[in-house]
Amino acid sequence: MPTLNVALGERQYPIHIGSGLLGRADLVAAELPTPRVAIVSNEVVAPLYLARWTGALQAAGIRITEVVLPDGESSKNWETLNRIFDALLADRCDRATTLMALGGGVVGDLAGFAAATYQRGIPFIQVPTTLLAQVDSSVGGKTGINHPRGKNMIGAFWQPRMVLADTDTLNTLPDRELSAGMAEVIKYGLIRDLPFLEWLEDNMGRLMARDPEALSFAIERSCANKAEVVAGDERETAKEGGRALLNLGHTFGHAIETGVGYGEWLHGEAVAAGTVMAAELSRRLGWLAKSDVDRVRDLLARAALPVIGAPLGAARYLDLMGHDKKVVAGRLRLVLLKRLGEACTYADAPPDAVRAAIEGCCA
Amino acid sequence: MPTLNVALGERQYPIHIGSGLLGRADLVAAELPTPRVAIVSNEVVAPLYLARWTGALQAAGIRITEVVLPDGESSKNWETLNRIFDALLADRCDRATTLMALGGGVVGDLAGFAAATYQRGIPFIQVPTTLLAQVDSSVGGKTGINHPRGKNMIGAFWQPRMVLADTDTLNTLPDRELSAGMAEVIKYGLIRDLPFLEWLEDNMGRLMARDPEALSFAIERSCANKAEVVAGDERETAKEGGRALLNLGHTFGHAIETGVGYGEWLHGEAVAAGTVMAAELSRRLGWLAKSDVDRVRDLLARAALPVIGAPLGAARYLDLMGHDKKVVAGRLRLVLLKRLGEACTYADAPPDAVRAAIEGCCA
Numbered sequence: 001m002p003t004l005n006v007a008l009g010e011r012q013y014p015i016h017i018g019s020g021l022l023g024r025a026d027l028v029a030a031e032l033p034t035p036r037v038a039i040v041s042n043e044v045v046a047p048l049y050l051a052r053w054t055g056a057l058q059a060a061g062i063r064i065t066e067v068v069l070p071d072g073e074s075s076k077n078w079e080t081l082n083r084i085f086d087a088l089l090a091d092r093c094d095r096a097t098t099l100m101a102l103g104g105g106v107v108g109d110l111a112g113f114a115a116a117t118y119q120r121g122i123p124f125i126q127v128p129t130t131l132l133a134q135v136d137s138s139v140g141g142k143t144g145i146n147h148p149r150g151k152n153m154i155g156a157f158w159q160p161r162m163v164l165a166d167t168d169t170l171n172t173l174p175d176r177e178l179s180a181g182m183a184e185v186i187k188y189g190l191i192r193d194l195p196f197l198e199w200l201e202d203n204m205g206r207l208m209a210r211d212p213e214a215l216s217f218a219i220e221r222s223c224a225n226k227a228e229v230v231a232g233d234e235r236e237t238a239k240e241g242g243r244a245l246l247n248l249g250h251t252f253g254h255a256i257e258t259g260v261g262y263g264e265w266l267h268g269e270a271v272a273a274g275t276v277m278a279a280e281l282s283r284r285l286g287w288l289a290k291s292d293v294d295r296v297r298d299l300l301a302r303a304a305l306p307v308i309g310a311p312l313g314a315a316r317y318l319d320l321m322g323h324d325k326k327v328v329a330g331r332l333r334l335v336l337l338k339r340l341g342e343a344c345t346y347a348d349a350p351p352d353a354v355r356a357a358i359e360g361c362c363a
Numbered sequence: 364m365p366t367l368n369v370a371l372g373e374r375q376y377p378i379h380i381g382s383g384l385l386g387r388a389d390l391v392a393a394e395l396p397t398p399r400v401a402i403v404s405n406e407v408v409a410p411l412y413l414a415r416w417t418g419a420l421q422a423a424g425i426r427i428t429e430v431v432l433p434d435g436e437s438s439k440n441w442e443t444l445n446r447i448f449d450a451l452l453a454d455r456c457d458r459a460t461t462l463m464a465l466g467g468g469v470v471g472d473l474a475g476f477a478a479a480t481y482q483r484g485i486p487f488i489q490v491p492t493t494l495l496a497q498v499d500s501s502v503g504g505k506t507g508i509n510h511p512r513g514k515n516m517i518g519a520f521w522q523p524r525m526v527l528a529d530t531d532t533l534n535t536l537p538d539r540e541l542s543a544g545m546a547e548v549i550k551y552g553l554i555r556d557l558p559f560l561e562w563l564e565d566n567m568g569r570l571m572a573r574d575p576e577a578l579s580f581a582i583e584r585s586c587a588n589k590a591e592v593v594a595g596d597e598r599e600t601a602k603e604g605g606r607a608l609l610n611l612g613h614t615f616g617h618a619i620e621t622g623v624g625y626g627e628w629l630h631g632e633a634v635a636a637g638t639v640m641a642a643e644l645s646r647r648l649g650w651l652a653k654s655d656v657d658r659v660r661d662l663l664a665r666a667a668l669p670v671i672g673a674p675l676g677a678a679r680y681l682d683l684m685g686h687d688k689k690v691v692a693g694r695l696r697l698v699l700l701k702r703l704g705e706a707c708t709y710a711d712a713p714p715d716a717v718r719a720a721i722e723g724c725c726a
Contacts, residue, residue, distance in 0.1 A: 078441055078445070085516065085517060089510060089516065116519065117507075117517050117519055119516060119518075120505065120506075120515075120519055120598075142483065144483060147452060152483075154448060155482075155483045156479065156519060157483055236483075
């Protein structure tokens with residue numbers, strides 16, 4: 001079982017990746033301040049894995065509180081968050097209770113934010129069951145909920161004590177969600193790991209066929225990239241580069257998610273279309289060749305991801321992008337590609353070029 | 364102008380205390396990442412001070428967003444918090460915007476929690492206008508909202524960049540709120556500063572007559588005590604003593620606040636009655652003499668504070684105290700007095716003694 005480390009000083013934690021981890025209560029038990037866990041899951045994941053995982057933990061002497069939430073990005077709001085608080089309080093969970101997220105990115109973001117704010121913060125463990133959560137959202141401590149005016153607008157940085165990524169859970173993942181996770185995998189290659197990008201171009205067929213060995217390698221390599229970036233810039237405060245680079249395609253993508261309505265496009269799908277826009281804008285700035293943009297588009301398309309944005313109109317995109325957290329002091333700071341394998345943040349893209357890139361990548 | 368320092372390493376910050384500080388935009392301007400501030404106040408404080416303070420800041424070139432909330436502990440909930448988020452998003456406040464609380468403890472707790480969670484955290488400045496906020500709630504980084512099942516159950520530790528305590532604002536404070544703040548002032552003497560307790564016994568008359576010099580001294584001495592405790596135990600994780608000692612009377616007091624309904628008793632009033640219960644329980648454990656308990660009761664009474672608890676019945680008190688954040692691993696950890704001027708945390712008080720102490724201090 002490969003184990004990576006997220007090097008955050010006193011907040012450092014391990015990421016365990018492998019098959020059969022949902023039976024390994026021993027890994028968890030050693031990390032708990034008291035044998036008391038509240039597991040947050042959703043209506044799709046719970047029937048598949050909750051009973052088995054709860055059973056393993058109970059056999060290790062751990063008392064469990066279960067919270068099962070509705071599925072989907074549209075549930076990432078205050079009302080759903082409050083269901084977690086209600087359950088914790090009803091069961092008298094105290095400050096030493098460990099909150100555990102069993103599910104995808106939405107469950108992880110909700111449970112993580114609940115852990116960050118219940119009694120001003122309790123221990124948290126991520127057990128991601130989707131590719132997206134395993135390679136991206138479960139690592140790095142970003143938690144939060146959506147606001148009608150913008151995605152992830154309310155939240156906190158709250159690092160887990162451990163990430164447990166059982167690759168077996170990908171066997172039950174719908175094709176569309178496998179693809180959505182692949183958008184973030186491809187992102188790591190694009191922003192900082194050209195050899196990995198080339199490996200992905202050579203192995204996308206195996207990945208989409210769910211070859212376990214290929215998937216394990218892609219998850220490990222993705223987590224290693226993310227862990228390095230997070231360790232260097234935990235709270236996304238670096239003036240140049242740093243954690244912001246992980247948002248390649250995300251500012252355009254958030255505009256799609258918000259403009260279309262949360263839950264219509266999966267996050268990874270919106271990121272894929274947004275990544276093409278970012279590549280196209282990079283080309284217009286003279287940094288990428290047309291052939292580079294084609295490579296980006298082709299790889300995303302081979303992962304069965306959308307490469308054409310939602311037809312919101314460029315004006316609406318720009319308006320929605322103006323609400324993005326990447327706006328600082330009124331300037332839109334975009335993540336773009338200097339070349340394949342190297343991203344940068346850039347606040348000086350001419351508005352006309354941004355508009356043209358959006359229009360060139362929409363239906 | 365006395366300035367204290369809260370020694371928290373990279374999160375250290377100054378507490379300025381004095382007359383006329385609500386005109387000192389220069390103190391604030393030097394600390395802002397960008398000249399952009401959102402001021403959160405309430406319907407009582409805003410008519411008194413908001414226009415003058417906003418004017419001073421605008422004259423210093425700072426752009427202001429104003430958010431005026433309803434008054435009172437009953438507004439310390441998610442709905443009110445969301446009004447802050449709505450206003451910040453409507454005005455496109457970004458991550459470099461500084462949130463400022465102008466008001467008492469409720470405004471500070473709400474605004475601080477909004478600052479902790481808006482876009483995963485933005486800079487925060489406390490401008491407390493009540494005695495309670497100046498001596499206690501504005502210092503130390505505790506923020507949060509109430510839940511129907513318990514006070515301050517949802518929140519975060521989020522340190523301000525600065526505390527600006529203008530003692531002139533106490534001139535408009537209602538008598539009842541002056542008293543409520545005095546409960547926390549007396550607390551510092553009881554838990555760790557016997558000379559200050561004796562000074563308070565000698566000077567309570569001057570304080571209640573709002574003698575400016577006496578009030579300034581009491582605020583400074585209280586903040587100095589709080590700053591020392593917070594610097595030693597920022598997140599209340601110390602196994603013994605530490606920040607938990609600041610909660611003398613609070614576990615009993617929270618039961619009163621929750622049991623009677625938020626807003627009926629002021630926080631400081633509930634703490635006063637709770638402090639008498641804690642003193643009485645300390646006597647029953649053999650740590651205080653009856654004359655010590657009388658001194659505690661008399662000093663609180665001279666500050667026009669209630670020294671008799673709400674008649675909820677001991678069973679209801681104990682039930683409500685079981686929801687308190689001070690419960691860890693099922694054991695109720697109380698703050699008690701080893702002697703006047705020295706508090707301790709104690710998890711082994713016999714339930715019968717706790718019950719008797721409550722019954723002995725209720726109507």
